Amino acid sequence: MKRSRKIEEAIFKVLMVFSTYFILLILALIIYSIFEKGIKAISWEMISQIPSGGYYYGKGGGILNAILGSLSLAFGATFLAFIIGLPVALYMNVFLVQKKKLVGVIRFILDLVWGIPSIVYGAFGFSMMIFLGIQTSLLAGMLTVTLFILPIMIRSMDEILRTIPVGLMEASYSLGSNKSEVAFKIFTRQSFSGIITAILLSFGRAIGDAASVLFTAGYTDNLPNSLMEPVATLPLSIFFQLASPVPEVQNRAYASALILTLIILIVSLFSRGLGKRYHKTKINF
Amino acid sequence: MYLLNRNQRHRVNYTWMIVSLLLVASLPFLLFLGLYLKSFLLIHDYNLSDLLFSKEWKPGIGKFGFFPFIVGSIWVTLLAMLLSAPICLLTAIYVTHYTKKRFLRIMHPAIDILAGIPSVVYGVWGILVIIPFISHYLGPFFGVNTLGYSILAAALVLSIMIIPFILNILIEVFQAVPIELEEAALSLGATQWQTVKHVVIKKSLPGIIAAFGFGLARAFGETMAVLMVVGNVVKLPKSVFDPGYTLPALIANNYGEMLSIPRYDSALMFAALILLAVSLFFNLIMHFFIARYNKY
Amino acid sequence: MENTSKISIVNLNVAAGKTQILKNINIEIPKNKITVILGPSGCGKTTLLKCLNRLTDLYPELKVSGKVMIDGNDVLEAKEDIYQLRQHMGLLSQRPYPLPMNIYNNVAYALKLKGVKKRRDLHKQVVSYLQQANLWEEVKYRMREPASNLSIGQQQRLCLARGLAVSPDIILADEPTSALDPISSQSIEEKFVELKKDYTIVLVTHVLRQAKRIADYVVFMYLGEVIEQGTNFMIFENPKMEKTKQYLGGTFN
DSSP states (O other), X not given: OHHHHHHHHHHHHHHHXXXXXXXXXXXXXXXXXXXXXXXXXXXXXXXXXXOOTTGGGTOXXXXXHHHHHHHHHHHHHHHHHHHHHHHHHHIIIIITTTOHHHHHHHHHHHHXXXXXXXXXHHHHHHHHHHHHTOOSOHHHHHHHHHHHHHHHHHHHHHHHHTXXXXXXXXXXXXXXXXXXXXXXXXXXXXTHHXXXXXXXXXXXXXXXXXXXXXXXXXXXXXXXXXXXXXXXXXXXXXXXXXXXSOHHHHHHHHHHHHHXXXXXXXXXXXXXXXXXXXXXXXXXX | OOSSOHHHHHHHHXXXXXXXXXXXXXXXXXXXXXXXXXXXXXXXXXXXXXXXXXXXXXXXXXXXXXXXXXXXXXXXXXXXXXXXXXXXXXXXXXXXXTSOHHHHHHHHHHHHHHHHSOHXXXXXXXXXXXHHIIIIIIHHHTTOXXXXXXXXXXXXXXXXXXXXXXXXXXXXXXXXXXXXXXXXXXXXXXXXXXXXXXXXXXXXXHHHHHHHHHHHHHHHHOOHHHHHHSBOOOSOOSSTTSOBOOHHHHHHHSTTTTTTSTTHHHHHHHHHHXXXXXXXXXXXXXXXXXXXXXXX | OOOOEEEEEEEEEEEETTEEEEEEEEEEEETTSEEEEEOOXXXXXXXXXXXXXXXXXXXXXXXXXXXXXXXXXETTTOOTTHHHHHTTEEEEOSSOOOOSSBHHHHHHHHHHHHTOOOHHHHHHHHHHHHHHTTOHHHHTTOTTSBGGGSOHHHHHHHXXXXXXXXXXXXXXXXXXXXXXXXXXXXXXXXXXXXXXXTOEEEEEEOXXXXXXXXXXXXXXXXXXXXXXXXXXXXHHHSXXXXXXXXXXXXXXX
């Protein structure tokens, strides 16, 4: 009895250590294989030029169209999600602070929406486009991605805002502020680092997602120059290049994957760094 | 200095908040309505159970049987969960109960990075590593001749992708167990592992189940990475080494031709509707489950 | 107060990082008496209690040095048998923490850990410990209900029954009445007085009157140090140190 218990403990301990290091190892392996494959194919030409005539058969050019396309789409969507999301998060935590049940319902809906797969947003965006008679375009892609990152944006900001003690709100009211001043002046300042983190998190999601822009943003070899024209995106460019039978093009897909991964890593690094830095403006209770 | 006075600004802000809130709150209904209206043609012309359980998929001659895709999705999802769940559970216990707090400070960024890696990149990694691994080693080891593109490949890639998602919830769930409760068990003479087994896991069982439920819903809708490694062959898979097709992959793969074949677009929107329904259903159940058992 | 001592704490130091939580603690805890550790909150009372049964293990950031001798064995040295060692001590914490099981199993779990296996023995002992904790009459028809259905006072008595079930010879109590109503508190206090003929009781509290009512031996702590220790009479009627006088007189800042 005693002995079997000890053996059980030992086995599980080994399994636990194994699982934990397995996860870390897999992460290292993913990063390594993306870097190892991508670094060989990456070149200045790839980041600085748009695809030339026979790009998809191995001729020259780069994926500047996709890099700029993705960046502008993600910036636009993040901006839109921010100007819709911030008021919602503030409203929940300043105006509805006494209505716990209602806020609970809103959080519940947001969590539901967060769980919906991005391909569903893509399909929905597509059906809206047909309904409104819009072509695949930067605008359509941007709007679809906005919907997709909205719950992420709101819930991340909400999680920060809800930690602000009621005392701060009461103190501001007692100075004569009205509710929207408390919301936009006091609460935004107090949770500044959290809001930045929420924005960067949403931006990372926006730039990395392919399924939602597949139907809506289209694809083009040109640089984006109008909201109403199709736009190339990085995830899709990886997908299309990888589908090519030409080895050089496949290698470029790996390089593109490296570029996308680097962008994501930089964004997440920034969100950690900025989060820490702006923590100073926060009043600690 | 300001265009509007204080009260006007307040009113503008207030309206802006309400409009945004209404937009966000109506989002699930909008999504459902939009997809339903687009797939209405198909639902109207066909019997719902025929659509869901027929095996024949020939859009060219108007045959839309979603069964192979549904089965493919279920295979991939369940297999991924089966691989991922024990690893997540063991790791969450380890980092919350067996290591110093400092270890979590290494683990959290690692989880964040795993969560941040885009689906397409996971797909690329699957093609680079998992596919050759299956076709060169795993397949021959089991005496199967395979190209690697298979249900198993999709499940393997997917199981890695949902690790950060499930692990984050589990760590939170375990950290919510009051340390005094563990002290109580330890003071009775229980070992660390007995405490975990009899008290911590039991106390957080609803949370654990919910974490797996959310993970399942997430895995079911995952598109790009699965699409890139699953093989995309319309047939009922007989073994995990067979290629398959999933619902999200079906939608993503055929958007180009969907407007050229009658009712094809409706069919794809119907597939999206199924995904939406499954996702909403699972998330709803899990939320109610947590709300109900939190009292215990 | 000449009595054999059950626990002797020698040069105990506890630090979390750079902050010293306990400084050079030396205490002799007499056998079969109630020893009350008294002091304002944040003075390290609870940490001291956790050192006695090595719950400090749960907090890897704590650095513990010194000696805690129980019946001549150093608790802090123990490696393998720490789990059995803890069974010599029943713990009653500030708020009741029933295990996520039904009422019966809350007590039975402790017995099972001790190695009681037969169903009949289990049942008999569960009943007996619940009786000892004055809870049996209230719960005898609801043994299969989750323990969380009980009132806080009942839960605390359940935790006492659970603590007694490991048949300890020491009871460690960390402000066990702070979450209870006056009547439940009184019943716990009376129980302690009754139990001291079989057990050595170490009680942490910041309630002066409670200490005065039930303590045989009092240790007054402030900011991680023992200021003064002695019998109930010595401390309450004739304190020597200025700090103790201030605390007892209520002129403490």
